[in-house]
Amino acid sequence: MIEKLPVSKKLRQLATEELRAAILEGKIAPGTRLVERTLAEEMGISRTPVHDALNRLVVENLVKKLPNNGFAVAQIERKDIIELYTIRLRLEPLAVEWAISHISPSIIRKLKKNIERMEKCLSKSDIGCIKEMNIQFHQILLSAAQSHVLASFIEQAQINSRLFRIRSLSAPNRTTQVIAEHKTIVEALEKADVKAAVESMTEHLTNALNWRLLLLESHSGNGVENEDT
Amino acid sequence: MIEKLPVSKKLRQLATEELRAAILEGKIAPGTRLVERTLAEEMGISRTPVHDALNRLVVENLVKKLPNNGFAVAQIERKDIIELYTIRLRLEPLAVEWAISHISPSIIRKLKKNIERMEKCLSKSDIGCIKEMNIQFHQILLSAAQSHVLASFIEQAQINSRLFRIRSLSAPNRTTQVIAEHKTIVEALEKADVKAAVESMTEHLTNALNWRLLLLESHSGNGVENEDT
DNA sequence: ATGCGGAATGTGGAATGCCAAATTATTTTC
DNA sequence: GAAAATAATTTGGCATTCCACATTCCGCAT
Numbered sequence: 216m217i218e219k220l221p222v223s224k225k226l227r228q229l230a231t232e233e234l235r236a237a238i239l240e241g242k243i244a245p246g247t248r249l250v251e252r253t254l255a256e257e258m259g260i261s262r263t264p265v266h267d268a269l270n271r272l273v274v275e276n277l278v279k280k281l282p283n284n285g286f287a288v289a290q291i292e293r294k295d296i297i298e299l300y301t302i303r304l305r306l307e308p309l310a311v312e313w314a315i316s317h318i319s320p321s322i323i324r325k326l327k328k329n330i331e332r333m334e335k336c337l338s339k340s341d342i343g344c345i346k347e348m349n350i351q352f353h354q355i356l357l358s359a360a361q362s363h364v365l366a367s368f369i370e371q372a373q374i375n376s377r378l379f380r381i382r383s384l385s386a387p388n389r390t391t392q393v394i395a396e397h398k399t400i401v402e403a404l405e406k407a408d409v410k411a412a413v414e415s416m417t418e419h420l421t422n423a424l425n426w427r428l429l430l431l432e433s434h435s436g437n438g439v440e441n442e443d444t
Numbered sequence: 445m446i447e448k449l450p451v452s453k454k455l456r457q458l459a460t461e462e463l464r465a466a467i468l469e470g471k472i473a474p475g476t477r478l479v480e481r482t483l484a485e486e487m488g489i490s491r492t493p494v495h496d497a498l499n500r501l502v503v504e505n506l507v508k509k510l511p512n513n514g515f516a517v518a519q520i521e522r523k524d525i526i527e528l529y530t531i532r533l534r535l536e537p538l539a540v541e542w543a544i545s546h547i548s549p550s551i552i553r554k555l556k557k558n559i560e561r562m563e564k565c566l567s568k569s570d571i572g573c574i575k576e577m578n579i580q581f582h583q584i585l586l587s588a589a590q591s592h593v594l595a596s597f598i599e600q601a602q603i604n605s606r607l608f609r610i611r612s613l614s615a616p617n618r619t620t621q622v623i624a625e626h627k628t629i630v631e632a633l634e635k636a637d638v639k640a641a642v643e644s645m646t647e648h649l650t651n652a653l654n655w656r657l658l659l660l661e662s663h664s665g666n667g668v669e670n671e672d673t
Numbered sequence: 674a675t676g677c678g679g680a681a682t683g684t685g686g687a688a689t690g691c692c693a694a695a696t697t698a699t700t701t702t703c
Numbered sequence: 704g705a706a707a708a709t710a711a712t713t714t715g716g717c718a719t720t721c722c723a724c725a726t727t728c729c730g731c732a733t
Contacts, residue, residue, distance in 0.1 A: 225686065251715065261688045266715080270496060274503045276596070283695060284714055298593040305534040364527040364604070367505065368597065375593070454716065490718045495685080512725060513684055553677065 219270060226264040228241055231271050233258065238277050238288055239377050249286040276375055283318050291378045293431055299376040300424035306369050307353070307420060308413040311400070314359035322359045326401045329355060330394060336392050352397055379431070389426050396422065451579055455489050458499040462487065466607050467506050467517055478507060478515040497597040517583050520607045522660055528605040529653035535598050536582070536649060540629070543588035544636050551588045555630045558584060559623060566619050574619055581626055607662070625651065 234254070237243050255265045269286050272278040279289045314322075329352050336344035353373065357366050396419040403412035463483070463610045466472050484494045498515050501507040543551075558581050565573035582602065586595050625648040632641035 227686075250713085252713090262715090263687050263689090267496070267499060267686095269715095270500070271503065272502065284716095286715090295593055298591050301538065302535065302594065302597055305538060306531065309530065309534060327612050364524055365531065368531055368601070371600075372597070455689095456716075479683085480681090491685090492719090494718050496716095498685095515685090 218318060226260050227267040227271075230254075230258060230260065230264045230268040234268050234272060234324070235374075236369075238272070239374070243288050245288045245290045245378075247288045248281075249288065251286075256396070263304060275371065277378060293428070294425070296376060296379055296427055296431065297374050297424065300420060300427070303369065303372045303376065304417060304420050304424075306365065308416050308443060310357050310360040310362075310365055310369060311328065311404070311412045311416045312409055313323065313365065314356055315409050315412060317359055317361050318404055318407060322355065323401065323405050325355050326352065326397075330397050330401065333390070333394055333397070337394070349393060353407060357402075376427075379427070393419075454493070456493040456496045456500075459483075459489065459493045461489060462502050463497050463501060464504070464506060464603075468603070472517050474517045474519045474607075476517045477510075478517065480515075483531070504600065506607060518607060520604070522657070525605060525608055525656055526653065526659065528601050529656070530648060531607065532598065532601045533646060533649050533653075535594065535601065536585075536592050539586050539589040539591075539594055539598060540633070540641045540645045541638055542591060542594065543585055544633060544638050544641060546588055546590050547633055547636060551584065552630065552634050554584050555581065555626075555633070559626050559630065562619070562623055562626070566623070578622060585629075605656075608656070621651065622648075 234249075243249075249269060251262045251265050251269065254269075258265065269278055270288045273280050273286070276290055277284050281287055329348055333345060333348035333352070335347055350373075351368075357369055360366070396415065400412060400419060401416040403415055463478075478498060480491045480494050480498065483498075487494065498507055500640075502509050502515070506518055507515050510516055558577055562577035562581070563573060565577055579602070580655045582598075589595070608632055625644065628644040629641060629648060632644055
């Protein structure tokens with residue numbers, strides 16, 4: 216009787232998520248040409264949902280429309296990273312402020328749980344897990360701010376700033392630091408200390424930016440990219 | 445020789461712009477159902493570009509996808525307006541800061557020209573023109589910041605905050621004030637006085653928000669909307 | 674009358690085909 | 704052999720068609 220679970224997810228959604236993930240995880244190198252027909256064939260679907268997905272990702276700035284025709288994975292430059300983090304530095308503290316006015320024990324609990332999990336990931340040296348927990352931490356905070364408007368802006372900035380995928384230049388040191396910083400933030404939230412919370416978030420993001428730039432240096436020094444301009 | 449102006453504009457682009465404009469100008473009331481087939485017929489094109497346009501506007505938050513099926517013009521609430529202006533209050537001062545580091549006589553000239561034009565519009569009581577000049581003023585400033593990243597974020601916030609179209613509750617008083625505020629901003633830019641420029645921009649946006657909220661009150665008091673909840 | 678089941682309708686999702694613009698390959702010409 | 708002309712291919716835009724899912728409507732049975 217039962218056989219065909221309704222496939223509730225639309226193909227467009229799936230294609231978008233798959234492509235977005237592939238781009239963010241660096242499985243498709245920046246600059247790579249993206250061809251509707253090819254992608255459609257690879258995914259075993261028609262061009263239509265792929266077409267929609269590509270156009271969606273163009274809006275998200277993960278894909279660029281080439282001047283004459285075609286699509287390509289967006290490049291991201293040092294300048295962009297700095298700008299994106301500067302924007303996050305303006306918006307995420309705002310999220311912290313708003314979160315505090317809606318703070319609840321359950322949220323604190325979630326945040327602490329998240330930190331615990333990240334510690335476990337660290338002990339297992341599971342980079343993917345660490346990244347995931349990091350993303351989740353900021354999402355919990357964001358949802359606590361209870362503003363879908365603010366959320367959409369911050370998420371956009373986060374996605375873009377992740378576009379420069381770090382080739383698992385792992386980060387045991389940085390992770391230890393991140394965990395400490397997250398803890399500081401949660402402590403401030405727990406005390407409903409707006410000033411401290413905002414400050415710690417600001418510092419957290421500043422450190423993240425500097426770390427990113429550091430990686431970028433060492434990366435462009437020996438990576439596939441340009442030499443040293 | 446010449447005959448076929450390249451028709452470089454794609455139908456999708458046209459449909460998107462037309463729809464976006466119609467929504468922002470309030471020609472289509474919030475909550476109105478948007479049907480692909482109907483719109484396509486009205487525009488004399490096929491569903492495909494309309495489909496793309498709708499999905500694009502969903503990403504822009506001008507259109508909402510209804511839970512089960514269909515699209516509708518997005519509603520915007522008091523809470524959203526406040527949040528959007530709060531975000532602009534964080535980002536546009538940033539644009540001012542960046543603009544100052546790239547400031548040039550030609551930009552100052554453009555800004556002054558814009559203010560002059562707005563004054564002319566005011567004397568002719570041309571509301572549409574006033575609005576246009578206002579939008580243009582912020583765009584000139586934004587382009588001076590020379591950051592497509594920041595620009596995309598601010599433009600998104602501006603578009604959304606415009607979604608609550610004011611039913612030409614005109615604004616002669618406010619316009620006089622806006623012109624004065626724009627002048628103050630330009631003066632600060634001309635002197636490359638970052639602090640003053642940021643402050644004046646902040647004040648400008650704060651006033652804009654308060655004005656918006658005032659209109660919203662009087663509007664919901666006698667408008668077509670709900671009575672007095 | 675009321676409640677239930679099935680058909681008709683509304684509506685977006687997806688597949689497919691054709692077309693135009695641009696790029697690339699190939700041939701022609703000097 | 705090089706440059707110009709032309710043909711072939713690539714690729715996305717758009718139209719059309721079919722389909723799946725939900726809602727609405729209508730008639731039948733109780």
